[in-house]
Amino acid sequence: MFHRRKWAIPYLLLTPGTAWLVIFFVVPMWYLGKMSLSQGLFPLFSFSWAWGNFHDAISSYRTQFIRSGEYAGIATAIALVVSYPLAYWIAFRGGRWKNLFLLLVIAPFFVTYLIRTLAWETILSDNGLVVHTLQHLGILGSDGRLLATSTAVIAGITYNFLPFMVLPLYVSLEQIDVRLIEAAEDLYASRPWAFARVTLPLSLPGVFAGVLLTFIPAAGDFINAQLLGTPRQYMIGNVIQSEFLSVRDYPTAAALSFVLMAAILVLVLIFARALGTDRLTVSHA
Amino acid sequence: MKFVRRHVLTAYAALALAYLFLPIAVVVAYSFNNPKGRFNYTWQGFTWSNWTHPFAYPGLSGALKISVEIALLSSVVATALGTLIALALVRYRFRGSATTNLLIFVPMTTPEVVMGASLLALFVNWKVPQGFGTILIAHILFNISYVVVTVRARLVGFDRHLEEAAMDLGANEWVTFQKVTLPLIMPGILAAGLLAFALSIDDFVITYFNAGATVTFPLFVWGAARVATPPQINVIGTAIFLIAVTGMLANILFQNVRLRKTAQVV
Numbered sequence: 049m050f051h052r053r054k055w056a057i058p059y060l061l062l063t064p065g066t067a068w069l070v071i072f073f074v075v076p077m078w079y080l081g082k083m084s085l086s087q088g089l090f091p092l093f094s095f096s097w098a099w100g101n102f103h104d105a106i107s108s109y110r111t112q113f114i115r116s117g118e119y120a121g122i123a124t125a126i127a128l129v130v131s132y133p134l135a136y137w138i139a140f141r142g143g144r145w146k147n148l149f150l151l152l153v154i155a156p157f158f159v160t161y162l163i164r165t166l167a168w169e170t171i172l173s174d175n176g177l178v179v180h181t182l183q184h185l186g187i188l189g190s191d192g193r194l195l196a197t198s199t200a201v202i203a204g205i206t207y208n209f210l211p212f213m214v215l216p217l218y219v220s221l222e223q224i225d226v227r228l229i230e231a232a233e234d235l236y237a238s239r240p241w242a243f244a245r246v247t248l249p250l251s252l253p254g255v256f257a258g259v260l261l262t263f264i265p266a267a268g269d270f271i272n273a274q275l276l277g278t279p280r281q282y283m284i285g286n287v288i289q290s291e292f293l294s295v296r297d298y299p300t301a302a303a304l305s306f307v308l309m310a311a312i313l314v315l316v317l318i319f320a321r322a323l324g325t326d327r328l329t330v331s332h333a
Numbered sequence: 334m335k336f337v338r339r340h341v342l343t344a345y346a347a348l349a350l351a352y353l354f355l356p357i358a359v360v361v362a363y364s365f366n367n368p369k370g371r372f373n374y375t376w377q378g379f380t381w382s383n384w385t386h387p388f389a390y391p392g393l394s395g396a397l398k399i400s401v402e403i404a405l406l407s408s409v410v411a412t413a414l415g416t417l418i419a420l421a422l423v424r425y426r427f428r429g430s431a432t433t434n435l436l437i438f439v440p441m442t443t444p445e446v447v448m449g450a451s452l453l454a455l456f457v458n459w460k461v462p463q464g465f466g467t468i469l470i471a472h473i474l475f476n477i478s479y480v481v482v483t484v485r486a487r488l489v490g491f492d493r494h495l496e497e498a499a500m501d502l503g504a505n506e507w508v509t510f511q512k513v514t515l516p517l518i519m520p521g522i523l524a525a526g527l528l529a530f531a532l533s534i535d536d537f538v539i540t541y542f543n544a545g546a547t548v549t550f551p552l553f554v555w556g557a558a559r560v561a562t563p564p565q566i567n568v569i570g571t572a573i574f575l576i577a578v579t580g581m582l583a584n585i586l587f588q589n590v591r592l593r594k595t596a597q598v599v
Contacts, residue, residue: 055427057421057425058421058424058425058427058430059421059427061417061418061420061421061425062417062418062421062433064413064414064417065414065415065417065418065477065481066418066433066436068414068473068474068477069436069437069440069474069477069478070436072452072455072470072471072473072474073436073439073440073448073451073474074436075455076451076452076454076455077451079451079454079455079458080447080450080451080454082454083454091457130349130352131349133342133345133346133349134345134346134349134350136342137342137343137345137346138346141339141342141343141346147585147588147589148585151578151581151582151585152350152353153350153353154581155357155574155577155578155581156353156354156356156357156574157535158531158535158573158574158577158578159356159357159360159570159571159573159574160534160535160550160551160554160570160573161535161537161551162537162551162554162555162558163360163554163566163567163570164356164357164360166554166558166562166566167356167357167359167360167363168356169374170359170363170374171355171356171359173374173375175375207352207353207356210353260442261441264442264443264444265444265445267444268444268445268446268447269444269446270446270538271537271538275558285444285446288446288447288450289446289541292450292453292542293541293542298454298457301450302450302454305446305447305450305451308444308446308447309443309444309447312442312444316442
């Protein structure tokens, strides 16, 4: 073993990758921050501590911000309800086929994101089976539709980010020592009680990670609102996207990006506090 | 009671899986559709011709070629860089490891639209023309974190006694790494590479901000969706899906065979 210069080894291993992350993640964030405080018209922006950009961004697009939070929140909740029993079933009933079932869960997401979303456009379309069935059952009026409504956008978001919910749930459930649950039952805990007092608390790190990993991309998404909704369903991602790529008002778009990041960070911290999982955030990082 | 519970859960899981596969079934089915107009939304009749002429639609093959090139290059580079970081983080205690962890974690929690926008701000400021190169840079960037997490999971469960044994038998550190460590963490590295490839070939948002005039497959679908949706898109989507699933199946089988071999040795 080379004792001398051994301290340098981790830094040698780290340098190429972290350099990439610093140059292409940290530095761009700095430029984005500078842009958010600039003024001017494309392509001539000048830095001027223009804090007004933030005020304008928030007051002009308050609706889209709130809508993003709502859609992402509802979609995350539905994803949790769909995923938990599925992850539970794979972890505790999957036996030697666990990996295969896990593959089945991930497999649909190897179809390109946009193609998947276009498929939902077909499924939810006005003369599709889903709309006809719902109309027949009277849940939807005879001229009712799903496409171009918030329901369709939320449905799309729920589906598209599901693996981010299933995988962390599965990982935390799979790690649970079954003997702990058996012990609870030996001590006369009913099955639901054993679940509530043993399995569920032990799977909370997975719930926490899953909710974060689903909510964050969902809140920033613009594809579902664009393909399954109308401008009345547009989220903050749609605004950022069009401000950058169509309107080319970079300062406003940059300010919106930072407000989005800050809002997500605040929500994450509140959520962590609510779950009493400060410890979890640390171990997750 | 137990019987009912067990089957309720199984039925629920089956339903959830059916839900996951519903859009995929639509994609596959409509790859055999023979649409009369420009849009592939309603069923018109069965045909093989989309599969026999997958590149009949202009621009599709070029876009796919660029996507595959970027996915290959970015997954190889990101896997190399990420594996090195994972090794450093798991194997060594050093100053700055907490900062490094943060640097890995934050990009994964940044909304794609923000990451794409920040790269755009960088390239505009540095006056870098956008195109193949900037897409590649962006894909390597978002892949690194996922590679680190995947490889690290493999390294954490690693039995260091195996390395000590090799060194007791006279192997130096480099030989030990090559002959013991690397083969044992290879499934993790392969899985990370596959994940990176899949993330890259699927990425739309970050690419959209940094593509310039270059068109990848997802960008092609996006552009096409406004004027027409040729069934060839479904053919390519299905093909990518089949290739990815085959790759993952092979990885699972490979790991199972290894497990069985190890079990026999022990």
